[in-house]
Amino acid sequence: MGTSIDIKAADGSGSFSGYLAIPASGSGPGIVLLQEIFGVNGTIREIADYYAEEGYVVLAPDLFWRQEAGVELDYTAEDWQRAFGFYQGFDQDRGIEDIAAAIAALRSRPECSGQVGALGFCLGARLAYLTACRCDVDVAVGYYGMGIENHLDEAASIRGRLVLHFAEQDEYCPAAARQDIEAALDQRDNVELYRYPGVDHAFARPRSEHYHKPSALMAHQRSVAAFRQAMGPHYDLSALWDKHCEYEFSTRNVDDTMATMVAEPYVNHIPTLTGGVGYRELYRFYKHHFVDSNPDDTTLIPLSRTVGATQIVDELLFCFTHDREIDWLLPGIAPTGNYVEIPLVAIVKFRGDKLYHEHIYWDQASLLVQVGVLDPAGLPVAGRETAAKLLDETLPSNALMPTWADSANR
The missing domain is CATH 3.10.450.50 (Nuclear Transport Factor 2; Chain: A,)
Structure with a gap:
């Protein structure tokens, strides 16, 4: 369904690619889709196509391009090691700047109605949270993010809606981290926090060993509801x-x-x-x-x-x-x-x-x-x-x- 487009980096250092999926209607609100540590791989493209079916113009930028362009990894033991290497070498602040450039690129496209949200998984969930804090988005949704607890001092800057999904058994976001996040965010009117009992990291990825369909379906419904409420599209x-x-x-x-x-x-x-x-x-x-x-x-x-x-x-x-x-x-x-x-x-x-x-x-x-x-x-x-x-x-x-x-x- 999708195509590849070029996005100009805000710092003038070059350009990077993004996978763009457009709904059958030809237009709609935008979603910047933020990758896991495995790059813009088949899973991310499938998610982009999925949300295009929901009526959104979806752009998944290549956030590892400053290390290596076109990273696209599988879930083998060897690719896991490569993925963690890219994760460790990732410049998060530059990454948020690249996300801001992707948001601007998406908003400028004729297919996008103007409103833009962010959706992220794993590393992308933390980036979705930081995008809500630092960028101009109407809504941000994150699945099983890691390290969000280290950036709670930025929560006061959240202007749009924020939805975060947590796996109860997630070793990358243990109970102590969730408690800190809940203490900082749970009372905010524009934040929704959901915990899924008995499930582990990557519970929403169909080919994951931790995939849990009931939790994935519930989380997806909540995510789409947040996007619909914040920016449409609204169907009868x-x-x-x-x-x-x-x-x-x-x-x-x-x-x-x-x-x-x-x-x-x-x-x-x-x-x-x-x-x-x-x-x-x-x-x-x-x-x-x-x-x-x-x-x-x-x-x-x-x-x-x-x-x-x-x-x-x-x-x-x-x-x-x-x-x-x-x-x-x-x-x-x-x-x-x-x-x-x-x-x-x-x-x-x-x-x-x-x-x-x-x-x-x-x-x-x-x-x-x-x-x-x-x-x-x-x-x-x-x-x-x-x-x-x-x-x-x-x-x-x-x-x-x-x-x-x-x-x-x-």
Whole structure:
């Protein structure tokens, strides 16, 4: 997705390269992406492309250029040694000056809307913190930074928003360092500090031995939320989701449905493990097992919607007559002709203005009771009552609890 550009050093000593990734829209707020100790390698370029999908113009400058231009290391033992050598030889103050030059270069580009943030990992996280202190950025985000505690005297200079993610088991930023950072920054209105229990350094790098997907996903959501709040771009996620559902359930057009999604999306219907991962498998699923498998009287009744910076949570009733086999919902169950109402929750994640994934939840036991293939007698399950109580909270509670009556006079 990206290209290489030249950035002029502010001190007149030459120029250095930067990897530039531009969103599909062609423009957006800017992010200067600050490298780990391994240089602008494949991981950094992938992160740049990822944030370009989120709607940002991303520039990853080569910060080791004063030692050696084009450093791009892997994570082998040999490259680790080389990386630490570059880290030890890095002139941090000159590095911040180069970051300021990259910010200026990014702001001057026609693709950049003017606002610029910083995002850094490892060494880059400390540089993101110092960038917030010394440079003109709207927001700075750092992952598992090391050495920030040695520069807390500069915190008073932070003008924009600062978000820092810490790994609880990080040997490069131990508990004592985190305590110093928290004591200095935690009460500032423009600072967010997050600690991820049980994880180690590089928990957000997919090929790291310490990669922890739940923490990485949570941290990414918080990071994008900070960027969105400080500088946009702002998308009407509600309208995008409604249009996607229109193509699924009303016009029933698979190509239009897929056009609302990223290049490699996925859908997971949690109770039945149905859906698809990647464009080809999801297209196949929608085409042959979903869009035309839903009964003609299928109705979605919305009850609530929560819209965040990167995702939507929809609570609704899913209603239909079971007049055909519904592969994705009741796989292998022949039509019963029964009318069904089930509560359903959809958690829909976006990248920029495209759907990235859907996690769909419902009570499969209630569904099986309603179509008559599960006898609820003696089981703590309910049928259509689950939907009825969502609409009328005064209906009886705790009827499935044999001990409920025992507590009446306690």
